[in-house]
Amino acid sequence: MNTRVLVFAREPRFGRVKTRLAAEIGDMVATHVYAELLAHTLDVVTKAGAQPEVWLADSPDATWAQQIGHSWSVQEGEDLGSRMLHAFRRSFKSGAGQVIIIGSDCPTLEPRHIVEAGEQLDLTQIVLGPACDGGYWLVGQRSPGVDLFSSIPWSATDTLAKTRLRASELHIDWTELEELEDIDARENLEAFVHSPSGDKALRTRLEILLNEGS
Numbered sequence: 001m002n003t004r005v006l007v008f009a010r011e012p013r014f015g016r017v018k019t020r021l022a023a024e025i026g027d028m029v030a031t032h033v034y035a036e037l038l039a040h041t042l043d044v045v046t047k048a049g050a051q052p053e054v055w056l057a058d059s060p061d062a063t064w065a066q067q068i069g070h071s072w073s074v075q076e077g078e079d080l081g082s083r084m085l086h087a088f089r090r091s092f093k094s095g096a097g098q099v100i101i102i103g104s105d106c107p108t109l110e111p112r113h114i115v116e117a118g119e120q121l122d123l124t125q126i127v128l129g130p131a132c133d134g135g136y137w138l139v140g141q142r143s144p145g146v147d148l149f150s151s152i153p154w155s156a157t158d159t160l161a162k163t164r165l166r167a168s169e170l171h172i173d174w175t176e177l178e179e180l181e182d183i184d185a186r187e188n189l190e191a192f193v194h195s196p197s198g199d200k201a202l203r204t205r206l207e208i209l210l211n212e213g214s
Contacts, residue, residue: 003140004096005050008075009038009104011060018105022168024186025213026197033209040105040202042070045102048114055087055101061069081149085138092143098122100140105182107206108198109137110213126167126174128160132181135159146170177201186210 012035014027022030045052054072065072077083084101091099098121099160100114113129120127121142124159129138139148152162159188167174183189192198193207 003050003098003100003114003121004091005048005052005114006055006099006101007038007041007045007052007104008055008057008084008087008093008101009041010034010057011064012038013061016058020185021183021189025189025210029209029213033183033189033206034105036110036202036209037107037206039138039201040107041102041104041109044109045110045114048111050118052113055083055158056081061075076110080154081152085147085149088141088145092145096144098140099143099145102138102139103182105184106131106137106180106191107183107202108180111181113138113177120175120177124175126172127177128163128174129177130160132179133157133184134161135182136163137180137182138177139163146172186213 012031017034021033042052052070054068054070055075056072057075059074060072075083076086087101088099098118100117117127117129117138117140121140125142126148127140128136131137136159148163148166150166152166153159176191181188183192184186189206189210191201193210
């Protein structure tokens with residue numbers, strides 16, 4: 001796969017990840033849930049034929065960084081939009097022709113989603129993966145890229161809608177993948193573990209964690 005895939009993530013630390021979920025099931029369990037989701041994401045990207053690059057929100061613990069098994073960088077910027085813009089620009093400057101940024105908390109993410117996103121970037125300049133909460137779980141661009149993120153409200157129900165509007169204002173075509181759901185709260189976690197979709201082994205591990213947080 002010729003598309004570069006950047007996984008936006010955090011080191012799984014108590015009190016630093018999944019704070020909304022942690023308020024419902026406890027910091028320790030929520031941290032373990034996030035660690036499972038991050039491992040799942042990296043595995044999916046690898047199975048799609050890409051070498052994931054981990055872009056962390058903060059500088060990691062040195063021991064954890066050695067164990068992650070993939071190259072990593074620290075995000076730069078004041079908000080999510082500026083951090084993604086910086087990551088795109090740096091990747092294109094280093095020679096990437098197509099770049100995808102994905103989050104690290106989508107349990108139904110499959111290799112086919114990553115492959116499809118790369119294929120769509122052969123046809124259009126931008127690809128978006130809509131999330132059920134009004135945001136998106138993936139955004140991809142083809143070189144040289146554009147500033148798609150100015151004046152976008154983050155973690156809002158209209159994040160995706162505003163991004164579509166921004167693309168329209170820039171007169172840029174885009175395509176969208178299927179809608180997926182992130183795990184941000186207990187209800188999302190419960191819905192996934194009780195559904196028939198997604199990786200069965202992941203569902204089992206997350207169900208055990210959910211029961212621990214009950």
